[in-house]
Amino acid sequence: MVTxxxxxxxxxxxxxxxxxVSTKELGGEYMAVIGAAKKLEAQERIHxxxxxxxxxxxxxxxxxxxxxxxPEYILYALLCKGAxxxxxxxxxxxxxxxxxxxxxxxxxxxxxxxxxxxxxEGIVAIKDGRISQKVEGVTDTxxxxxxxxxxxxxxxxxxxxxxxxxxxxxxxVSLKKTTHYDITKGPNFTxxxxxxxxxxxxxxxxxxxxxxxxxxxxxxxxTPSKFSGALHPLSLEREKMKKIFLEMGFKxxxxxxxxxxxxxNFDALFQPQRHPSRNEQDTFFxxxxxxxxDPPAEYLxxxxxxxxxxxxxxxxxxxxxxxxxxxxxxxxxxTTAVTTRLLHKLAGTEDSGKFFSIDRVFRNESLxxxxxxxxxxxxxxxxxxxxxxxxxxxxxxxxxxxxGIEKLKFKPAFNPYTEPSVEVFAxxxxxxxxxxxGNSGMFRPEMLLPMGFAEDIRVIGWGISLERPxxxxxxxxxxxxxxxxxxDLEFIRSGLxxxx
Numbered sequence: 001m002v003t004x005x006x007x008x009x010x011x012x013x014x015x016x017x018x019x020x021v022s023t024k025e026l027g028g029e030y031m032a033v034i035g036a037a038k039k040l041e042a043q044e045r046i047h048x049x050x051x052x053x054x055x056x057x058x059x060x061x062x063x064x065x066x067x068x069x070x071p072e073y074i075l076y077a078l079l080c081k082g083a084x085x086x087x088x089x090x091x092x093x094x095x096x097x098x099x100x101x102x103x104x105x106x107x108x109x110x111x112x113x114x115x116x117x118x119x120x121e122g123i124v125a126i127k128d129g130r131i132s133q134k135v136e137g138v139t140d141t142x143x144x145x146x147x148x149x150x151x152x153x154x155x156x157x158x159x160x161x162x163x164x165x166x167x168x169x170x171x172x173v174s175l176k177k178t179t180h181y182d183i184t185k186g187p188n189f190t191x192x193x194x195x196x197x198x199x200x201x202x203x204x205x206x207x208x209x210x211x212x213x214x215x216x217x218x219x220x221x222x223t224p225s226k227f228s229g230a231l232h233p234l235s236l237e238r239e240k241m242k243k244i245f246l247e248m249g250f251k252x253x254x255x256x257x258x259x260x261x262x263x264x265n266f267d268a269l270f271q272p273q274r275h276p277s278r279n280e281q282d283t284f285f286x287x288x289x290x291x292x293x294d295p296p297a298e299y300l301x302x303x304x305x306x307x308x309x310x311x312x313x314x315x316x317x318x319x320x321x322x323x324x325x326x327x328x329x330x331x332x333x334x335t336t337a338v339t340t341r342l343l344h345k346l347a348g349t350e351d352s353g354k355f356f357s358i359d360r361v362f363r364n365e366s367l368x369x370x371x372x373x374x375x376x377x378x379x380x381x382x383x384x385x386x387x388x389x390x391x392x393x394x395x396x397x398x399x400x401x402x403x404g405i406e407k408l409k410f411k412p413a414f415n416p417y418t419e420p421s422v423e424v425f426a427x428x429x430x431x432x433x434x435x436x437x438g439n440s441g442m443f444r445p446e447m448l449l450p451m452g453f454a455e456d457i458r459v460i461g462w463g464i465s466l467e468r469p470x471x472x473x474x475x476x477x478x479x480x481x482x483x484x485x486x487x488d489l490e491f492i493r494s495g496l497x498x499x500x
Contacts, residue, residue: 002028007036011046011183021183024053030178037181044188048181055178056149056159062172066146073140075114076123076133083132146172176276230493233482234376237470238358241378244402245356250380255338255359261292263326265337267303268295268344269417270446272317273325284364286329294327299344302450312449331362334463335379336417340447343459346383347452356380358466375483376466378438387458389420392440396424396462404473415439417447424464430475437472438464 007028014021026033040046058066068074078084078092093111115131118124125134145163159167167173242252266278276282294300302311304323310316332338335357342355361377382395393410400408407427415421418441425434440462448459467479480486 002032004032004036004039007033008040011037011040012189015046015183015185015189019184022051023180023183034181037183041186043191044186045191046186046189047184049184050179051182053178053180054157054175056164056173056175058146058150059171059174061170062146062167063150065143065172066150069140070117070142071110071114072117072121072123073138073143075111075118075131076138079124079131079133083127083130085130089131142167142172149173232492233470233474234466237466237473238376240403241358241466242356244399245380248354248399250354250356253335253338253342253355253357253379255335255357255379257338258331258360258362259286259329260332260337261295261326262328262330263292263295263300263303264340265330265332265334267307267321267326268340268447269336270306270444271416272307272319273321274319275416282364283333284331284362286331290329291324291327292329294323295344299450300326306446306450310446312445314446316446333363334361335359335377336461336463339379339381339461343381343383343443343448343453344451347448350383351454351457352384354380354382378464378466379462381443381459381461383457383459385456385458387442387460389422389442389460392442392460392462393422395460396440400426400469403469405469409434413439413441415441417444418442418461419444424462426469426472428472428475431477435468435472437468438462440464 007026010026011021023033023037028036037046037048041048069077074093074096075089078089078096084092089111115124115126119126123134123138124131145159145167149159164173168175245252262278266275267273271278295303300323304321305311305316306314307317307319307321309318338357338359339355346353357379358376360374362374365373382391396410397408400406405426409425409427410422411425413421413423421439421441423436424438424440426437427433428435440460443459443461445455448457449455453459467482470476470482471479474482476482481488481491
């Protein structure tokens, strides 16, 4: 059985003889392998270098080809005893156990695909209304390739571009981007045993622990510190933003609940249950407790209906909707979940208002110079009649001007729960480039009307980063200089920080 401990042992063992090990080569589930690697990296025993890969997976149609063969080869095999008329081919298909249950339309499509692809590949021919084999000894190369992909013997980069493009066009395979890591030795590679992160009462009485902890030197003479403490730049920026919001007439939302159900985090926002952001590579799911209580039954029913069949002039997503999926607990991926709860509470009782929140959100994504797995989101909404996208962009221009950020631009975007939607960019003078700092838009009727709002009520909303405006205003290139254990305390204590 593959365990996190066995994965750690495997990583360290391979690095004894190799300069580099890829997480792709390690056995075990993706999340377990990444978790084990990250634990060793936290102990500085290894370094993890992210690498983007394209992984290839079979579609349902591709899985059918693996089991039964490609449509052209099925037709080719039926012609092994000689030429057949179209009617005879049809009958032969119906007599095959694997196809006996197909409907008329599905059977016709299968025969047409086999005939068209067989003619294109030059393995069958039609003459005088009869189909026959054109060449002998044909093997099903499509099935063989898909079988190799299914068994992980063939990776996306190993498939010829033309062949991969053909398989995609025939809807036999799909591609998805995945982050793996190249692992190298860290400064503490040879150290054994876990670092002590939490000290218990029992540990304090342990002789072993006493030997491992450095003793205090009470005799040392040190220079008195000039600093009794200082606020972190993020705390300063947060208070500055909060003050601006309050001066502009906004009320603060309670955003202290980090755990949300998938219903409030995704479903109530008209985000499809098959949306890629809802998988384990983008979202942190909880194990204990793994599920939440259901929202009000009437509202739940309306949200389910708008997803499955539509309503209020919308066709919805026309896709299955699972109650079990909506119950899953997650570390919230945005504070818009807080906004959703508030809007549901206000629906039918309020037709205007301005609200904001500033708090933490969590994304299971690769760390780099401008991204962290945990960061702050500045959320705001304005509720009222006659609001347009121009009001939204005008407010954001005014808000960022008060923060000292003058150069802004807006780019059309897509969000599941806003339409129209715009991304917000600010210019970073030090890096000489535009940096995305947030997303915004007008909440869709599919989100607002099931809550109980009148059709003439509009809600404009935005979610912007707290960290990135700080990086721009302080001309910082790497977010790890702002957050984390490598932050320079002199930077925190500096007068520049306090005066910004």
